[in-house]
Amino acid sequence: MSYALVAALGFALGLALAWWWLGSRRRSDEASARRSHVLYELAEGDLDNVAQELEQIAESEPSDATVFLALAALDRRRGRVDRAKAIHRTVLASAELRPEERVAALAGLGRDLLAQGRDEAAVGALSRAISLAPRSVATLESLARALEQAGAWERAAAAWERHEKLVEGRRRRESRIGRGHAVAGQAMAALSEGDERKAKKLTERAIELAPDSGHVWYVKARVDAATNAKSAAVEAWQRAWELAPGGAAAIVPEAWAWASDEGCHDDLVERMLASIRTAREPALVVALAERIARQHPEQAAAALERSAPASAMAILALVRLRLARGQRDQAREAAMAEVGPGAVVCRRCAVEMKRFAFRCDHCGAWDSAVALGDRLPEASEVDVRSETVERA
Numbered sequence: 001m002s003y004a005l006v007a008a009l010g011f012a013l014g015l016a017l018a019w020w021w022l023g024s025r026r027r028s029d030e031a032s033a034r035r036s037h038v039l040y041e042l043a044e045g046d047l048d049n050v051a052q053e054l055e056q057i058a059e060s061e062p063s064d065a066t067v068f069l070a071l072a073a074l075d076r077r078r079g080r081v082d083r084a085k086a087i088h089r090t091v092l093a094s095a096e097l098r099p100e101e102r103v104a105a106l107a108g109l110g111r112d113l114l115a116q117g118r119d120e121a122a123v124g125a126l127s128r129a130i131s132l133a134p135r136s137v138a139t140l141e142s143l144a145r146a147l148e149q150a151g152a153w154e155r156a157a158a159a160w161e162r163h164e165k166l167v168e169g170r171r172r173r174e175s176r177i178g179r180g181h182a183v184a185g186q187a188m189a190a191l192s193e194g195d196e197r198k199a200k201k202l203t204e205r206a207i208e209l210a211p212d213s214g215h216v217w218y219v220k221a222r223v224d225a226a227t228n229a230k231s232a233a234v235e236a237w238q239r240a241w242e243l244a245p246g247g248a249a250a251i252v253p254e255a256w257a258w259a260s261d262e263g264c265h266d267d268l269v270e271r272m273l274a275s276i277r278t279a280r281e282p283a284l285v286v287a288l289a290e291r292i293a294r295q296h297p298e299q300a301a302a303a304l305e306r307s308a309p310a311s312a313m314a315i316l317a318l319v320r321l322r323l324a325r326g327q328r329d330q331a332r333e334a335a336m337a338e339v340g341p342g343a344v345v346c347r348r349c350a351v352e353m354k355r356f357a358f359r360c361d362h363c364g365a366w367d368s369a370v371a372l373g374d375r376l377p378e379a380s381e382v383d384v385r386s387e388t389v390e391r392a
Helices: 002-044 047-060 065-077 081-092 099-115 119-132 137-149 153-166 169-192 196-209 214-226 230-243 245-262 265-278 282-292 297-310 312-324 328-335 379-391
Strands: 343-346 369-372
Touching (some): 047 065, 065 081, 099 119, 099 137, 119 137, 137 169, 169 196, 196 214, 214 245, 230 245, 230 265, 230 282, 245 265, 282 297, 282 312, 297 312, 312 328
Antiparallel strands (some): 343 369
């Protein structure tokens, strides 16, 4: 009887163990399948569903810090920065946190703070993260950008240099360009301190690092202008507006004002004529045409007509030019011209969308289309852009 009881107990225990093992295996398989589904939805760009899935996983696995870190990063991408910051701080408060998770939480918190414009706090969090993981490429890149925004140009250049040594290929080239921007920032700081010799050396180094950067050439133009290197400054202004046509509304007027003070108008106008012959970006064409229209109206009109089909801003400038010259019929004809459709981008991911589409094909967001129609900037906007470029 006792043998039968022992056998029965053993069988029951074995059955219970088997049931527990199968249940644990089933839960593991379900969790694995759910995570795979989350990865698939993330690859497809369905961020809302990914966030919902991650929240459910976090409820069922509250001890898994990786899930919370992923949810926080996703919240930041969705614009919910305060929530992302709260999650990162909650994770950092955990006593049982692996070193790599602590680094990820600190880096995430730094990126949250950077998104809120709290540059110095972001630098602090990212510096702590990089001290724990000095070879973390993503963290080092975030630190370099935070230092740039904080105006710590020398530290930013050092961070980009470290980053450049850790990456290869295209990313190394981007690191080199980032270092060039940081060195250009150092040059502007030296110029503001009155150390023109140092500023000139730094701009030469910045040009070596980032020869195709409009920002770097803009800094060079200002340094050359300050050191009375007129020919070099004229060339640098031209390179700046050609490489950064989006900033032409600020760069061209500044170059014009400098040339007026220094008596370099003829040289600058020659550069403007050379640029406007090949310029395709409406913002650059309009900015240049406004300056050369008095001396070279036909060249200005030809460039504006070339840009008019895609730019209401160019049409308006052309109408004004025709009216100023008394060409009313031609002004009326220009005003009646049709303008091609402007670009439409997604408010969430900034990827160009098809016109009349209600949902973004890239991130899946509904009703997120924003038209990027061009327009003439107000004077106050030009002043603001000028101040922004100057601070950079």
